[in-house]
Amino acid sequence: MIEYDDAEKRMVLKLVYYGPALSGKTTNLLRLHDLLVKEGRGDLMVLDTQDDRTIFFDLLPFFLVAPSGLKIKVKVYTVPGQVQHDATRKAVLQRADGVAFIADSRRTEAKNNAESFGNLERNLAIVGIDIDRLPLVIQYNKRDLNDITAEEEIRKVWGPTGIPMVPASALQGWGVVETFRTLVSRAYDNLDRKHAFRDTHGLTRESFVDRLASRAG
Ligand SMILES: Nc1nc2c(ncn2[C@@H]2O[C@H](COP(=O)(O)OP(=O)(O)OP(=O)(O)O)[C@@H](O)[C@H]2O)c(=O)[nH]1
Numbered sequence: 518m519i520e521y522d523d524a525e526k527r528m529v530l531k532l533v534y535y536g537p538a539l540s541g542k543t544t545n546l547l548r549l550h551d552l553l554v555k556e557g558r559g560d561l562m563v564l565d566t567q568d569d570r571t572i573f574f575d576l577l578p579f580f581l582v583a584p585s586g587l588k589i590k591v592k593v594y595t596v597p598g599q600v601q602h603d604a605t606r607k608a609v610l611q612r613a614d615g616v617a618f619i620a621d622s623r624r625t626e627a628k629n630n631a632e633s634f635g636n637l638e639r640n641l642a643i644v645g646i647d648i649d650r651l652p653l654v655i656q657y658n659k660r661d662l663n664d665i666t667a668e669e670e671i672r673k674v675w676g677p678t679g680i681p682m683v684p685a686s687a688l689q690g691w692g693v694v695e696t697f698r699t700l701v702s703r704a705y706d707n708l709d710r711k712h713a714f715r716d717t718h719g720l721t722r723e724s725f726v727d728r729l730a731s732r733a734g
């Protein structure tokens with residue numbers, strides 16, 4: 518549900534990092550802020566934390582102008598993963614144009630991942646977003662730790678869904694940019710279908726992804 522104002526030639530795109538408590542959503546945003554080129558990127562807002570746990574949300578905004586003059590703002594949010602903050606999660610999820618689900622790779626967290634994904638499905642239904650049409654990417658974070666679920670096992674579970682899966686260690690800074698690029702690329706396809714991004718606005722998928730998510734030199 519892209520906010521689109523044709524007269525003003527403005528568009529706001531909302532991407533959300535979702536997942537169980539402590540899976541590394543905030544860390545992903547911190548890393549994106551460090552790793553991506555500064556051009557077109559706003560300041561990272563990490564809000565209202567309590568012992569480093571998100572209790573409201575974090576936000577990293579990006580700005581770009583298409584060759585047509587269309588101004589595009591991309592807002593990347595994290596939700597608070599702790600179970601009790603469900604109302605906030607729902608509010609952040611409203612009108613989302615894409616979701617990165619950040620799972621915790623540790624075997625002990627499998628149940629929390631599944632519960633959080635179930636929570637995402639329920640909340641998407643509540644806010645009126647069809648999960649089958651939503652650009653979605655799954656990140657298995659914390660691959661640097663021991664006792665993690667094998668990648669083969671993860672692919673067996675997620676492969677049949679067609680949702681792309683990216684292994685990562687946000688702590689070490691790998692898999693993070695790839696997750697974001699995958700999400701942005703999927704979101705582009707939706708935008709292009711609805712707003713003729715390429716034909717009307719002269720914006721190709723490659724340039725959209727590169728302008729939002731190129732690594733700093
Ligand atoms: N070992 C390891 N630790 C990580 C990784 N990513 C995040 N962490 C750690 O996990 C803890 C939680 O990270 P956050 O990014 O705050 O998690 P969150 O998903 O935002 O948590 P909530 O805001 O409570 O939902 C922190 O201590 C991070 O340093 C990783 O890839 N590997």
Ligand SMILES: [Mg+2]
Pocket residue numbers: 542543544569570571595596597598
């Ligand atoms: Mg957080």
